[in-house]
Amino acid sequence: MSRIERIRVEDLAPGVWRTRVMIRFGQCDPAGIVYTPNYFDIFNSVIEDWYPAALGLDYHALIRDRRLGVGYAHASADFLIPGFMGEHLDVAVVVANIGRASFGLTLHAMKGEEEAVRGRFVVVTTSLDAHKAVPIPADLKAALEAYQERCR
Amino acid sequence: MSRIERIRVEDLAPGVWRTRVMIRFGQCDPAGIVYTPNYFDIFNSVIEDWYPAALGLDYHALIRDRRLGVGYAHASADFLIPGFMGEHLDVAVVVANIGRASFGLTLHAMKGEEEAVRGRFVVVTTSLDAHKAVPIPADLKAALEAYQERCR
Amino acid sequence: MSRIERIRVEDLAPGVWRTRVMIRFGQCDPAGIVYTPNYFDIFNSVIEDWYPAALGLDYHALIRDRRLGVGYAHASADFLIPGFMGEHLDVAVVVANIGRASFGLTLHAMKGEEEAVRGRFVVVTTSLDAHKAVPIPADLKAALEAYQERCR
Amino acid sequence: MSRIERIRVEDLAPGVWRTRVMIRFGQCDPAGIVYTPNYFDIFNSVIEDWYPAALGLDYHALIRDRRLGVGYAHASADFLIPGFMGEHLDVAVVVANIGRASFGLTLHAMKGEEEAVRGRFVVVTTSLDAHKAVPIPADLKAALEAYQERCR
Numbered sequence: 180m181s182r183i184e185r186i187r188v189e190d191l192a193p194g195v196w197r198t199r200v201m202i203r204f205g206q207c208d209p210a211g212i213v214y215t216p217n218y219f220d221i222f223n224s225v226i227e228d229w230y231p232a233a234l235g236l237d238y239h240a241l242i243r244d245r246r247l248g249v250g251y252a253h254a255s256a257d258f259l260i261p262g263f264m265g266e267h268l269d270v271a272v273v274v275a276n277i278g279r280a281s282f283g284l285t286l287h288a289m290k291g292e293e294e295a296v297r298g299r300f301v302v303v304t305t306s307l308d309a310h311k312a313v314p315i316p317a318d319l320k321a322a323l324e325a326y327q328e329r330c331r
Numbered sequence: 332m333s334r335i336e337r338i339r340v341e342d343l344a345p346g347v348w349r350t351r352v353m354i355r356f357g358q359c360d361p362a363g364i365v366y367t368p369n370y371f372d373i374f375n376s377v378i379e380d381w382y383p384a385a386l387g388l389d390y391h392a393l394i395r396d397r398r399l400g401v402g403y404a405h406a407s408a409d410f411l412i413p414g415f416m417g418e419h420l421d422v423a424v425v426v427a428n429i430g431r432a433s434f435g436l437t438l439h440a441m442k443g444e445e446e447a448v449r450g451r452f453v454v455v456t457t458s459l460d461a462h463k464a465v466p467i468p469a470d471l472k473a474a475l476e477a478y479q480e481r482c483r
Numbered sequence: 484m485s486r487i488e489r490i491r492v493e494d495l496a497p498g499v500w501r502t503r504v505m506i507r508f509g510q511c512d513p514a515g516i517v518y519t520p521n522y523f524d525i526f527n528s529v530i531e532d533w534y535p536a537a538l539g540l541d542y543h544a545l546i547r548d549r550r551l552g553v554g555y556a557h558a559s560a561d562f563l564i565p566g567f568m569g570e571h572l573d574v575a576v577v578v579a580n581i582g583r584a585s586f587g588l589t590l591h592a593m594k595g596e597e598e599a600v601r602g603r604f605v606v607v608t609t610s611l612d613a614h615k616a617v618p619i620p621a622d623l624k625a626a627l628e629a630y631q632e633r634c635r
Numbered sequence: 636m637s638r639i640e641r642i643r644v645e646d647l648a649p650g651v652w653r654t655r656v657m658i659r660f661g662q663c664d665p666a667g668i669v670y671t672p673n674y675f676d677i678f679n680s681v682i683e684d685w686y687p688a689a690l691g692l693d694y695h696a697l698i699r700d701r702r703l704g705v706g707y708a709h710a711s712a713d714f715l716i717p718g719f720m721g722e723h724l725d726v727a728v729v730v731a732n733i734g735r736a737s738f739g740l741t742l743h744a745m746k747g748e749e750e751a752v753r754g755r756f757v758v759v760t761t762s763l764d765a766h767k768a769v770p771i772p773a774d775l776k777a778a779l780e781a782y783q784e785r786c787r
Contacts, residue, residue, distance in 0.1 A: 356664060360663060
């Protein structure tokens with residue numbers, strides 16, 4: 180069914196930042212598995228933690244003080260293995276590409292050794308006042324490039 | 332930035348079912364626009380309404396009584412125009428393709444005449460007890476085909 | 484267990500505004516009933532609709548244009564009858580009291596003839612710029628008083 | 636406005652279990668502060684962590700395997716200091732009382748030295764199959780009593 184091939188943990192470069200999340204009771208639905216929109220909430224929280232931990236940038240200050248939007252032009256997820264409450268996911272963040280006013284992120288949510296969900300996001304840098312795309316600020320661009328380098 | 336081309340309301344066939352939703356205060360984030368995961372929640376609610384209204388099937392009975400999962404193998408959204416609280420979206424549901432144990436849905440969230448968000452979902456029919464894919468039940472398949480026909 | 488006594492539909496004055504909501508798949512948890520925080524989301528959406536429908540005031544304009552916060556100093560709910568996906572609730576809004584910079588709302592979520600959930604909210608009017616309480620604006624106060632009168 | 640008096644961190648007994656949570660971007664609303672229903676989601680997650688950490692019981696196994704509901708007959712929150720994205724809350728859990736088929740929890744969400752939000756929950760133990768109250772199981776009752784003792 181899935182058109183993508185699962186990766187395994189050993190396919191991730193050692194420099195790739197990852198974090199562990201627990202699937203919560205309140206994120207699951209009457210089918211007993213994660214309610215789809217909540218995977219995007221999990222992914223957004225992971226990205227929120229990745230900015231300071233891997234890029235050295237304060238995510239909230241970007242938005243609040245610099246009024247830089249780092250929202251999405253595209254968000255997608257492929258669901259490979261179902262996730263149940265109480266299980267842990269190790270979510271890895273890979274920079275797929277860096278453009279002028281956007282960049283791509285791929286998130287691999289691993290359940291044990293295997294990929295359970297793959298997320299893809301196209302982040303667009305915008306002015307939150309003008310609601311228009313702006314070039315990626317120099318410090319963010321440098322941090323993305325350095326991270327991408329460390330993940331090779 | 333977007334790799335897809337926006338449609339306009341006149342591009343939708345007259346038979347395409349659509350419903351109106353209001354963007355709620357609680358669905359928006361500190362950037363003042365819809366928090367990305369909430370678009371997937373909006374889309375899921377629209378699909379939940381589409382089953383009885385357009386297919387003549389009770390969505391909740393499918394899950395609760397027939398133990399049929401109609402979750403997603405893939406979910407994606409392209410964000411074309413930002414959505415602010417209090418605005419209305421008319422969301423249209425198109426059946427993109429029908430397979431053996433899965434089918435594709437395309438959702439067009441229109442803001443006035445223009446497409447604001449495009450969602451794509453691959454629905455997989457599963458047994459909620461075995462957590463395994465099962466062929467699309469005959470009544471669901473017939474309803475999907477009849478709907479697809481009405482949308483030509 | 485419950486310390487409050489359920490009302491029945493005939494206990495509501497005819498002037499009390501009410502609206503119907505459906506309990507959604509995505510609002511329910513693995514226990515099969517509404518996930519508690521989602522009742523507060525339902526109540527917030529009902530209040531959001533009550534402002535224009537019963538008070539004649541644009542909720543979103545209050546917040547966005549007049550920068551008036553109408554958040555809560557207190558929120559509570561008593562759960563009397565469980566709610567399952569696909570069920571409908573008729574939610575009635577009663578103004579319990581009107582103060583200088585706050586007012587109280589009681590929400591009765593009725594399942595058929597009986598009360599399923601009772602919500603109570605203390606709304607505080609604040610300046611969203613100063614994050615400080617401000618007196619209830621005159622138009623809002625007048626609308627609350629007129630509504631309270633119609634509910635006698 | 637608030638009818639309750641804020642506690643300070645030194646008012647909490649040393650044995651009271653507490654955990655740190657960060658207020659997330661996606662939990663905040665266009666007013667820039669935590670969207671009210673999300674405080675109940677935060678509290679539910681804290682309680683979910685408190686079961687194994689403070690009571691030594693597997694929350695998810697209670698629900699999934701023993702089919703014991705530990706939902707709420709009552710949930711309330713008093714909002715004392717607003718919470719903004721990126722801030723941390725240290726949330727402490729106190730057992731207020733233990734009954735036959737229910738028990739009370741008080742949650743103190745501290746921002747630095749001061750209480751920002753107080754939550755109160757009446758947990759009812761139910762059979763998830765019969766949707767009826769059942770006496771608190773012996774192991775849960777013993778764990779609650781032992782915890783209450785440690786918090787004196």
